[in-house]
Amino acid sequence: MDASFFTMGMWxxxxxxxxxxxxxxxxxxxxxxxxxxxxxxLEYLEDIxxxxxxxxxxxxxxxxxxxxxxxxxxxxxxxxxxLCRAEAADLSSLKPQLDELGVPLYAVVKEQVKAExxxxxxxxKGEIFLDEKKKFYGPERRKMMFMGLIRLGVWxxxxxxxxxxxxxxxxxxxxxxxxxxxxxPGKQGVLLEHxxxxxxxxxxxFSVLEAVKKIKPxxxxxxxx
Numbered sequence: 001m002d003a004s005f006f007t008m009g010m011w012x013x014x015x016x017x018x019x020x021x022x023x024x025x026x027x028x029x030x031x032x033x034x035x036x037x038x039x040x041x042l043e044y045l046e047d048i049x050x051x052x053x054x055x056x057x058x059x060x061x062x063x064x065x066x067x068x069x070x071x072x073x074x075x076x077x078x079x080x081x082x083l084c085r086a087e088a089a090d091l092s093s094l095k096p097q098l099d100e101l102g103v104p105l106y107a108v109v110k111e112q113v114k115a116e117x118x119x120x121x122x123x124x125k126g127e128i129f130l131d132e133k134k135k136f137y138g139p140e141r142r143k144m145m146f147m148g149l150i151r152l153g154v155w156x157x158x159x160x161x162x163x164x165x166x167x168x169x170x171x172x173x174x175x176x177x178x179x180x181x182x183x184x185p186g187k188q189g190v191l192l193e194h195x196x197x198x199x200x201x202x203x204x205x206f207s208v209l210e211a212v213k214k215i216k217p218x219x220x221x222x223x224x225x
Contacts, residue, residue: 188216
């Protein structure tokens with residue numbers, strides 16, 4: 001076999017492999033292969049069982065969080081993740097405005113690992129509850145696996161969080177994507193539903209405030225908003 005022919009064949013194989021890798025990276029950075037979220041109906045959210053995280057745990061229906069005044073709720077992907085801590089800090093920066101509007105800020109986590117929730121609390125200025133069945137991450141749970149490592153958006157989000165001085169660890173489950181909800185009192189419904197499409201895909205705080213301002217006061221006489 002002629003050496004030049006063999007060399008040309010190897011170059012062709014190498015070029016083909018590089019082309020395939022480049023195409024894979026390009027496609028991974030589109031939304032083509034991302035799982036599409038299914039919007040959560042109010043009835044679905046109302047029936048979720050949550051647990052308090054104190055010494056005497058209490059189980060209650062999630063609708064208690066918003067039935068009187070509405071609520072902003074963060075479904076935390078992983079408390080030890082520095083990207084989640086950065087988003088929690090962003091949401092917590094809205095606390096003065098939320099307090100003025102009379103709307104509480106809450107978070108739910110899907111598991112309680114070691115001191116992860118306790119270590120997350122300094123970044124989040126609201127009460128945190130346990131969603132053992134991971135219902136706030138549904139109705140259809142979406143995951144991002146190792147594709148997140150080659151998405152430019154994830155690298156940008158990571159740089160932004162690192163630059164902001166946030167750090168974290170690798171404790172706990174972190175592939176099931178989270179989100180943020182703004183829910184009105186009574187039957188007003190879901191006013192904002194932000195679902196992470198990739199690691200570090202934060203909700204826009206301005207959008208949260210705009211949604212909160214749409215909350216209608218509950219009518220004590222009728223029990224409806």
